Amino acid sequence: RKEVEQDPGPFNVPEGATVAFNCTYSNSASQSFFWYRQDCRKEPKLLMSVYSSGNEDGRFTAQLNRASQYISLLIRDSKLSDSATYLCVVNERGFQKLVFGTGTRLLVSP
């Protein structure tokens, strides 16, 4: 089983749609969780950290479910500029490592 699993997509959605991605992780000792966004041929950029209580940043909402070991990202009112690959990232306690999922590709069309 992969350490961090994501549906690779692509998710094709029209502008204005709401889209959700899930990600599962295998290590129950994981402590920190993040969503990164990566545009084609660019570096990953931190989108948001994911907290136990859930958190929201504008159109983006992240949730963590420790019992089921998954995190989610909800994007409301999708924009063309949201088209990118979204990487689910998990850091393990005691390690200076980030474990990356393979990414979920989102395509928002007019």
Place this chain on the structure above:
Amino acid sequence: DTEVTQTPKHLVMGMTNKKSLKCEQHMGHRAMYWYKQKAKKPPELMFVYSYEKLSINESVPSRFSPECPNSSLLNLHLHALQPEDSALYLCASSQGSGNEQYFGPGTRLTVT
């Protein structure tokens, strides 16, 4: 300021060349990282430096040699690379372990 800079942006080198990639951050971060990324794959960790000391080497071949001259700088020395080493090389930094990492724009390396 969450900027990590990397030079050069692009590099083409032959298999017998020696070159170096450079990374710099001025955020006061104590951990710095090198990643390798191939097309359509996630970044793959190569090395971690913590407080200027190498703390993780992910079994990277010796033709890649990291160096951390000070807390703001990270180098990756390249020698006798293979064509399959062609990739995007990303540098990142973080305040400490468990914290979010900030990536530089990367160096796109082509080995001919």
